[in-house]
Amino acid sequence: xxxxxxxxxxxxxxxxxxxxxxxxxxxxxxxxxxxxxxxxxxxxxxxxxxxxxxxxxxxxxxxxxxxxxxxxxxxxxxxxxxxxxxxxxxxxxxxxxxxxxxxxxxxxxxxxxxxxxxxxxxxxxxxxxxxxxxxxxxxxxxxxxxxxxxxxxxxxxxxxxxxxxxxxxxxxxxxxxxxxxxxxxxxx
Numbered sequence: 001x002x003x004x005x006x007x008x009x010x011x012x013x014x015x016x017x018x019x020x021x022x023x024x025x026x027x028x029x030x031x032x033x034x035x036x037x038x039x040x041x042x043x044x045x046x047x048x049x050x051x052x053x054x055x056x057x058x059x060x061x062x063x064x065x066x067x068x069x070x071x072x073x074x075x076x077x078x079x080x081x082x083x084x085x086x087x088x089x090x091x092x093x094x095x096x097x098x099x100x101x102x103x104x105x106x107x108x109x110x111x112x113x114x115x116x117x118x119x120x121x122x123x124x125x126x127x128x129x130x131x132x133x134x135x136x137x138x139x140x141x142x143x144x145x146x147x148x149x150x151x152x153x154x155x156x157x158x159x160x161x162x163x164x165x166x167x168x169x170x171x172x173x174x175x176x177x178x179x180x181x182x183x184x185x186x187x188x
């Protein structure tokens with residue numbers, strides 16, 4: 001009996017292994033007062049900065065399992081992506097995917113890719129704009145109002161910035177954007 005007691009006492013005196021004592025760290029993307037982007041493992045407000053992805057507030061009729069409708073604005077679509085990733089819900093993410101003309105084999109591959117997206121921590125969602133060559137406008141014509149200033153192009157995709165699991169290794173997924181049936185949808 002005494003050897004067992006001594007063994008238990010010795011085991012209690014040993015320090016815990018550092019790998020087991022530390023939880024996986026989350027990387028936060030923050031914006032400081034100077035407008036610079038800062039990546040940190042601490043909370044943004046601890047640095048006097050604000051979060052790049054503030055928590056979403058629930059809207060009436062768009063909570064729980066039932067969705068009140070499709071995303072008619074790009075901000076609604078990015079909010080739905082953020083909600084799906086934070087809930088690690090591949091079904092929610094797949095509900096905003098445009099499944100037109102997708103075979104069963106391709107659908108299985110897409111679901112696998114969507115599953116890996118929802119399993120990784122989210123850092124940022126940013127629009128992707130088309131590559132366009134700048135148009136030169138004669139300043140005298142533009143000043144006279146004869147030529148309209150070029151407008152900002154519409155985004156053609158969304159870039160999802162994440163990290164791989166508990167490491168700070170960056171991961172990026174780019175979803176294509178389609179507008180169909182009056183709604184925004186994602187594609188791969």
